[in-house]
Amino acid sequence: MTRLLLLLISQLLLAEFAQAQIFQPAPQRPLFDKALQCAAFSPYVGDLTPEYGPPPSRQLIDGLLDQLIEQTPFRCIMTYGVINGLGEVFASAQARHLKVIAIVWLDRDTAMNTRSIAAGIDTAKSYPDTIVALSCGSEVRTRHGNRFDGEILRCIDGLRQAGVRQPITTIDTWWEWCDRSLNCRPTLFADKVDWIGTNIFPWWENKFSPIHACTSAEQAAAFHIARVEELRRTYPGKDVVITEFGWPNGPAGGSESNRHTGQRCGIANPENQALVVRTTFEKLAERGWSGVVFEAFSENWKPGSEGLFGSFWGLCQGLEPYTCQRPFAPFRP
DSSP states (O other), rough: HHHHHHHHHHHHHHHHHHHHHHOOOOOOOOOOSSSOEEEOOOOTTTBBTTTTTTTOOHHHHHHHOOOOOOOSSEEEEEESSSSSTTTHHHHHHHHHOEEEEEEOOOOOOOOHHHHHHHHHHHHHHOOTTTTTEEEEEEEEHHHTTTTTTHHHHHHHHHHHHHOOSSSEEEEEHHHHHHHTTTOOOOOTTTOOOOEEEEEEOHHHHHHHSSOOOOOOOOHHHHHHHHHHHHHHHHSSOEEEEEEEEOOOSOOOOOOOOOOTTOOOOOOBBBBHHHHHHHHHHHHHHTOOOOOOESSBBOOOOTHHHOOOOTTTTBBBSSSTTTOOOOOTTTTTO
């Protein structure tokens, strides 16, 4: 009788364990063999702008990447397009043994999107060892709401049907990946992407958000990690990469007022930028997570679209001699 009772108990325990295993979320699979520490790279420095005029030259791209390698520890970059001269970045990166997360840029011009998707396919296949991951667009929903979801899906499907082997996502803010819900929930892209690429900026939350209205530079790294953890719970089984984070280095002492509360909690200066970059990469490294700091070189054309602080996000200057500050010693890429 005792033996039968023990047998029944053991069977019940095994059944409960099996049932629990069924409902356990799938573990996140690391996107890369080892965690990457990358810098967002746009070669629109000096007087260059993506809105008109000539594209960045190969000579300029080579020079900027050489500066990045010489002055910082970054050996991985994220790029913002594959056409209009930006295709030169991949050959330059390959020659310097850099890894690249490549964004196929998408916007309201569907004919241009078609060109980008076709070039993205060719580029991904041409640089299989350099391009480690791809994104169909960056912040398309943030700019346009849901109007171009179909373009994002067209890009994802096009890359897959063409046999692109690198993991694919679409990059957007954490709020968009939470489907604009305080109770973070998956978007329609959940089953379409291989990984989650998310941009997290407490600096802009301090200006625009009624929820997270006051995050200092000292608190920024914890804010980044909290948002990533929330997305990891929302998308079990998919790796989450913070594809943009950062802090402006100027105008020194500048700040923004929150539109809802009037608080002024973010202070722009080089020291705060260095603090945010260093502490965030430290926390990511502790967890074995990858991240991309925004950005390698300041872009002088940006104040027209991003206001006073738009041209102060670079770790390196956007004017010759493109000098980089060095807040990087504590972490290893």
